[in-house]
Amino acid sequence: xxxxxxxxxxxxxxxxxxxxxxxxxxxxxxxxxxxxxxxxxxxxxxxxxxxxxxxxxxxxxxxxxxxxxxxxxxxxxxxxxxxxxxxxxxxxxxxxxxxxxxxxxxxxxxxxxxxxxxxxxxxxxxxxxxxxxxxxxxxxxxxxxxxxxxxxxxxxxxxxxxxxxxxxxxxxxxxxxxxxxxxxxxxxxxxxxxxxxxxxxxxxxxxxxxxxxxxxxxxxxxxxxxxxxxxxxxx
Numbered sequence: 001x002x003x004x005x006x007x008x009x010x011x012x013x014x015x016x017x018x019x020x021x022x023x024x025x026x027x028x029x030x031x032x033x034x035x036x037x038x039x040x041x042x043x044x045x046x047x048x049x050x051x052x053x054x055x056x057x058x059x060x061x062x063x064x065x066x067x068x069x070x071x072x073x074x075x076x077x078x079x080x081x082x083x084x085x086x087x088x089x090x091x092x093x094x095x096x097x098x099x100x101x102x103x104x105x106x107x108x109x110x111x112x113x114x115x116x117x118x119x120x121x122x123x124x125x126x127x128x129x130x131x132x133x134x135x136x137x138x139x140x141x142x143x144x145x146x147x148x149x150x151x152x153x154x155x156x157x158x159x160x161x162x163x164x165x166x167x168x169x170x171x172x173x174x175x176x177x178x179x180x181x182x183x184x185x186x187x188x189x190x191x192x193x194x195x196x197x198x199x200x201x202x203x204x205x206x207x208x209x210x211x212x213x214x215x216x217x218x219x220x221x222x223x224x225x226x227x228x229x230x231x232x233x234x235x
Contacts, residue, residue, distance in 0.1 A: 021058075021059070022059035022229065022230060022231045023056060023057060023058055023059050023229075023230055024056070024057040024058075024059060024066075024176075024227040024228065024229055024230075025054070025055065025056045025057070025227065025228055025230065026054075026055060026225060026226050026227040026228050027052070027053070027054055027055075027225065027226065028052070028053040028054070028055055028070065028072070028180070028223045028224070028225035029050065029051060029052040029053065029223060029224065029225070030050065030051065030221060030222045030223040030224050031048065031049075031050060031051075031221065031222045032048070032049045032050060032051045032074060032075060032076075032219055032220075032221050033046050033047075033048060033219065033220045033221070034046060034047040034048075034049060034075065034076050034077045034078055034096075034217065034219050035047075035078055035217075035218050035219070035220075036076070036077065036078035036190075036215050036216065036217055036218065037215070037216045037218065038078075038213060038214075038215050039212075039213055039214045039215075041080075041211075041213070044078045044079070044080065045078060045079040045080060045081060045092065045094075046078065046079065047075075047077040047078050047079045047094045047095075047096060049075035049077070049096065050075070051072060051073060051074040051075065051101075051221060051223070052072050052073050053070045053071065053072025053073075053101075053223070054070065054071055054072065055068060055069065055070035055071075055225070055227075056068065056069055056070070057069075057107065057227065059229065059231070063109055064108075064109070065106055065107060065108040065109070066106070066107045066108075067104075067105075067106055067107075068103075068104075068105055068106070068107050068123065068125070069102070069103065069104050069105075070101075070102075070103045071100075071101070071102050071103075072100075072101055073098070073099075073100060073101070074098075074099050074101045074129070074219070074221075075096045075097070075098050075099070076096070076097045076099055076129075076186075076190060076217040076219055077094060077095055077096035077097055077217070078094070078095070079092055079093060079094035079095070080092070080093060080094075081093075093139070095134065095135055095136055095138075095139070095149075096134065096135050097131055097134050097154065097190055097191075097217070098131070098132050098133050098134065099129040099130060099131050099132060099158075100129065100130045100132055101127060101128075101129045102127070102128045102129070103125045103126070103127045103128075103162050104125055104126055105123050105124055105125020105126065105162060106123060106124060106125070107121055107122070107123035108121060108122060108123070109121050110122060118167050118168060118169050119167070119168045120165070120166070120167055120168070121165065121166055121168060121178075122163075122164065122165040122166075123162070123163075123164045123165075124161070124162065124163055124164075125161070125162040125164075126159070126160075126161060126162070127159060127160045127161060127162045127184060128157070128158075128159050129157070129158050129159070129160070130156060130157055131154055131155070131156050131157075131158070131190070134151060134154055136149060136150065136151045136154070137151060149191050149193065149213060149215065150193065150197070150210070153191055153192055153193040154190065154191055155188070155189060155190060155191065155192055158186060158188045158189070158190055159186075159187055159188050160184060160185055160186040160187045160188070160217070161184070161185060161187065162182055162183075162184050163182065163183045163184075164180050164181065164182040164183075165180070165181055166178050166179055166180035166181060166223075167179050173229060173231075174228060174229045174231070175226060175227075175228055175229075176226065176227050176229075177224075177225070177226045178225055178226070178227065179222070179223065179224055179225070180221075180222075180223040180225060181220075181221070181222055181223075182219075182220070182221040182222075182223065183218075183219075183220055184217075184218070184219045184220075184221065185216070185217070185218045185219075186216040186217045186218065187216075188216075189214045189215060189216050190215050190216060190217050191213065191214065191215035192214050192215075193210075193212055193213045193214070194212055195212050196209050196210065196211055196212050197209070197210040198210075
């Protein structure tokens, strides 16, 4: 909790510094391709979902680097396919971790000789997240329950990094649309079950072990956004 409070204070400090001068702001949203690294089970499939953010970015008349912060809703997770050995029917089930995400970072333009627009940029940042809710309770009491994590081992607070690159399409000063591609790996686990749990298989009635497990998210996102310039002119 203290770590998240410190990050929030830093984000607020950046915002207060920006509002005293010119800055960009705007919405951002798009597609999230979620994957996960499980220590106990290796076969994972992607989980497709959407995300939405609000961002703020410092303004540089010389088109140099800038600082940015963004706050938004992101769904992390993965899916798994089960095959019924009796009739060979398959079922794909996905489980999601719905997080509030805060990113602070730096952004830099990429200079291309002889071309002004479209222009390119890259950014790096630190990411802190708080887990709002999951869908794990949906799978309790099902035949596949032994493969699913349990809510009591979900970590509410976690952190990671953000690496992005994108294309800015318009040279207008006050309204600029862009597309951004982001890789967001976790550094801390989203889920940390540090011991085995014995439960009952709902079909066979026999004991079933849920093995100790750690889960880290690795998400790839494609975002469509537009940034607006709030320009302060000193007289």
